[in-house]
Structure formats: structure tokens, C-alpha cells
Amino acid sequence: MPLNDDDFMRYSRHLLMDDIGESGQEKLINSRILIVGLGGLGCPVSTYLAGAGVGFLALCDPDRVDKTNLQRQVLFRSEDCGEFKVSCAKDRLKALNDSVNIEIYPRAVDTEILNYHYDLIIDCTDNLPARHVLNKQCSENKIPFVSAAAVGWEGQLIGFDFNNYSSPCFNCVINGQLQDPVMNCSNSGVVGPVLGVIGSLQATIAIRMLLGYFQQHGEMQRYDGKRGQWLTMTSMRDKACMVCSHEL
Amino acid sequence: MVKVLFFGRLGDFSENIELKVNCTEIEATPKKIRSLLSEDNVNLGKQLAAAQVLVAVNKVIVGWDYPINDGDELAFLPPVTGG
Numbered sequence: 343m344p345l346n347d348d349d350f351m352r353y354s355r356h357l358l359m360d361d362i363g364e365s366g367q368e369k370l371i372n373s374r375i376l377i378v379g380l381g382g383l384g385c386p387v388s389t390y391l392a393g394a395g396v397g398f399l400a401l402c403d404p405d406r407v408d409k410t411n412l413q414r415q416v417l418f419r420s421e422d423c424g425e426f427k428v429s430c431a432k433d434r435l436k437a438l439n440d441s442v443n444i445e446i447y448p449r450a451v452d453t454e455i456l457n458y459h460y461d462l463i464i465d466c467t468d469n470l471p472a473r474h475v476l477n478k479q480c481s482e483n484k485i486p487f488v489s490a491a492a493v494g495w496e497g498q499l500i501g502f503d504f505n506n507y508s509s510p511c512f513n514c515v516i517n518g519q520l521q522d523p524v525m526n527c528s529n530s531g532v533v534g535p536v537l538g539v540i541g542s543l544q545a546t547i548a549i550r551m552l553l554g555y556f557q558q559h560g561e562m563q564r565y566d567g568k569r570g571q572w573l574t575m576t577s578m579r580d581k582a583c584m585v586c587s588h589e590l
Numbered sequence: 591m592v593k594v595l596f597f598g599r600l601g602d603f604s605e606n607i608e609l610k611v612n613c614t615e616i617e618a619t620p621k622k623i624r625s626l627l628s629e630d631n632v633n634l635g636k637q638l639a640a641a642q643v644l645v646a647v648n649k650v651i652v653g654w655d656y657p658i659n660d661g662d663e664l665a666f667l668p669p670v671t672g673g
Contacts, residue, residue, distance in 0.1 A: 383673045468673040470642075493672040496598040515651055521641035527672035537673075562651060564667060566598045573597055573665065577651045 343371055343397075352439070353395055366553050367395060371441075373552050374398040374459060378451045378476060379466035380427040381405075382527065382537030383490050383544060385417040387466055390545035392435040392442045396552070399435070401428045402447040402455055414534030451475065462548055465489035466541070468526055470516065474585075477512035480504050481586050486551045487512070490544045493525050495533050495568035497540035500561065500577075501547045507559040509587070514580035515562065536567045592623060592658060595665040596634075603634040618658040620645040624666075642669035 345353070345364060349371070356362040356370075373396050377388050380403040388399060407415075407422040407430060415427075422430040428446035435444055447455050451472060456463075456479045463485055465476050473489055480487035480502065487502040489512055502511060543563070550556040560577040581587055592609045609623065616622060628635025637643075644667040647656055658664060 379673055381673055466673050468671070470671050473671075491670045491673050493670050494599055496668070496670050498670040516642060516644070525669065525671065530672070532672055564597060564670070566601070568599075569601065571597070573595075573646075573649075573667070575646045575649045575651050575665075580653075 343368065345371075348441070349395070352441075356394070361555070362553065369552055370395050370549070371397040373461045374400070375548065376400040376402065376455070376458075376460045376463045377466055378402045378463065378472065379468060380415075380417070380431050381411065381466065381468060382414040382492065382532065382534065383541040384427075384464075384466035385415045385431070386538050386541030387464055387545045387548070388431055388435055389417065389438065390542060391548060392439045392444075394545075394549060395439065396442065396548075398443045398445070400445045400447065400455070400458065400460070401431055402449070402451050403427045404448060404450045414532065414537050416534075416538070460485060462486045462488070462551055464544055464548060466544070468528075470518070473512060473516075474518040477502075478585050481508070481511045481513075484508075486556075488544050488547050488551070490540045492537050492540050493527055493530055493532055495536055495566060497536050497565040497567070499540055499543050499547070499563045499565075501551065501556060501558060503551060503556055503559045509579040509583070510560045510577045511583065511586040513585040514583045515560070515577045517580075518584070533567055536565065539565060539567070591660055592618065593663040594623065594627070595663060597665055597667045598670075600634070600637055600666050600668050603637055604631060613658050613660045613662070619655050620647070620652070620658065620664060620666075621654040623658065623664055624654075637668065638666055640669065642671070643667065644669070 407418045426448040432444045484504045491498045564573045646665040
């Protein structure tokens with residue numbers, strides 16, 4: 343779809359960049375992304391991707407806005423309490439960029455949602471079982487996958503370009519057979535801007551993947567906001583991985 | 591000698607240290623180093639034994655039985671799952 347006059351104005355700061363330009367912006371406009379989870383990570387992720395002009399966003403989250411969300415989930419307002427997060431998010435994102443098509447699913451992610459075509463799936467969930475479901479879907483269907491998590495002062499980020507690599511996958515790094523850790527934002531707390539940092543990086547990786555600039559398949563980044571430290575690590579294929587070992 | 595890094599909230603339980611061990615002699619692995627550390631610091635030991643703690647050797651995420659050599663850097667990372 344060629345850019346129109348409004349697009350040239352709206353996306354001018356992308357168009358000024360040689361490594362995005364018109365062709366890059368057209369790629370973004372023609373892309374379809376599923377964002378699972380509209381909490382502390384999903385809010386910045388969806389905001390930046392809608393602003394960037396990603397043409398289709400599917401938003402999936404069963405939760406309603408609660409007062410305890412407002413400290414960090416920056417798309418929502420006090421008057422949204424009790425409403426579905428995905429409905430409020432759609433309103434705010436459409437107000438930001440009406441040209442983005444937004445589909446909302448006020449329920450947990452399921453096979454029907456996953457079976458639509460996406461160029462990328464972004465994990466903004468708050469639990470490991472959901473991350474493993476998304477990883478399996480992306481690994482088996484060669485869909486690029488960006489996963490992130492945060493709790494307390496800490497954030498975690500990892501991207502998998504399953505278009506070009508079959509392994510490692512999320513399950514190679516964090517084994518789905520092991521017990522789910524008991525710490526999460528609800529019972530252990532989280533610093534709002536840490537989610538903003540990690541969510542913004544998720545959106546950045548998503549744009550890099552869509553434009554063909556992502557080369558760090560399986561690289562994990564950890565952020566410790568309390569000490570201002572980052573750690574970047576590579577991951578290895580688990581030969582016994584239940585998800586991706588059969589791909590080799 | 592192994593440089594041991596405790597990332598994130600694990601740093602609340604111990605400073606980063608240089609552990610004076612002969613890796614070849616003790617056939618060092620992350621699991622073995624965790625046991626040694628837990629003998630001296632019970633609270634740290636409990637944290638390192640929690641589900642989904644990750645370990646990285648020389649900035650590569652590895653399993654708990656991965657062989658560690660003298661001069662390696664071993665990092666322990668607490669689980670992060672919220673969002």
C-alpha cells in the first residue's frame with residue numbers, strides 16, 4: 343500500500359532516515375502483529391507500534407482495568423477501572439493513529455486467535471505457561487517472537503527470529519517443564535518505568551524484525567534498574583528441547 | 591578461581607566475588623558452585639535454589655551441569671516472569 347499525503351506528514355521522522363524511508367514505512371504499514379497482554383509491557387509496546395504505523399494490531403488480554411494497574415499501565419485512566427483493558431487500549435491507540443486497524447480479544451490467548459496470520463507475535467504476558475504457548479506457536483509456524491518480562495526492579499528481554507533460525511527457542515532457555523516461579527508483579531511489586539524501558543525495547547526489536555535489522559536470535563538482555571546494570575547473554579540450543587529439537 | 595556474579599535482586603544477598611577454587615580438581619559446575627556458596631550463606635543458597643534461576647558462563651546461558659574452568663565468569667540470574 344503506497345503512502346498517502348497524511349502518511350508523509352505523520353511518518354516524516356521515519357522517512358527522513360535512510361534505513362527506514364518510504365520502503366521501510368510501507369513494510370510497517372503492511373505488517374500484522376499480535377500483542378498478548380496489555381499490562382505494563384503491552385501498554386508501551388502497543389503505543390509505540392501504533393505510533394510507528396504498524397498497519398494491524400491484534401490485542402489480547404482477558405483482564406479489566408484495576409486501580410492497582412494505574413501506577414504503571416500508562417494507556418489507562420482512573421475512569422477506565424472495570425472496563426476491559428483491550429477496549430480502553432483500542433480507544434487510546436485509535437486516538438493516537440486512526441489509520442491502524444485494531445482487533446481486540448478480551449480473553450486469554452487461544453488457538454483461534456493464534457491461527458490468524460501475523461508477521462510477529464509479542465509476549466507481554468505475566469506468566470510462564472502463556473509464554474511457552476506463544477513460543478511453541480511461533481517456533482512451529484516460523485513467526486518471529488519477542489518475549490519480555492519484569493518484576494521488582496528487573497526486566498528481561500529476548501527475541502527469536504524464527505523466520506531465519508529454528509533454534510534455540512524460549513523453551514531451550516527457560517524450561518517449560520520446571521515449576522513456575524512464585525514472584526510476579528501482583529505479589530512482589532514492580533517499578534513502573536522498568537516496564538517502560540523493557541516494553542520500549544520490545545517495540546524497538548519488533549520494528550527491527552519487521553525491517554530486517556534483527557540479528558540477535560536468542561540473545562537475552564537483563565536489566566537491573568536498582569543498580570543501573572545491563573547483562574547481555576547468548577543462549578544455546580537444548581538438544582532435548584520438546585519444542586524445537588525436532589526442527590533440526 | 592571463578593568470578594561469580596549475582597545479578598539483580600540476588601545482589602541483595604551477596605556481593606560479586608572471586609571464588610578461590612581449583613575448577614579441575616572439584617570438577618566445577620554451576621550446581622557445585624551453588625552448593626559451595628550455600629554452605630557459607632544460607633539465605634543466598636535459598637535464593638539460588640529457587641525455581642527458574644538461570645546460570646550463564648562467560649555470558650552464555652547454560653545448564654546446571656555445564657563444566658566451569660578456572661578464569662570463567664559464572665553469573666546467577668533470578669527468575670523474571672511478570673509483565
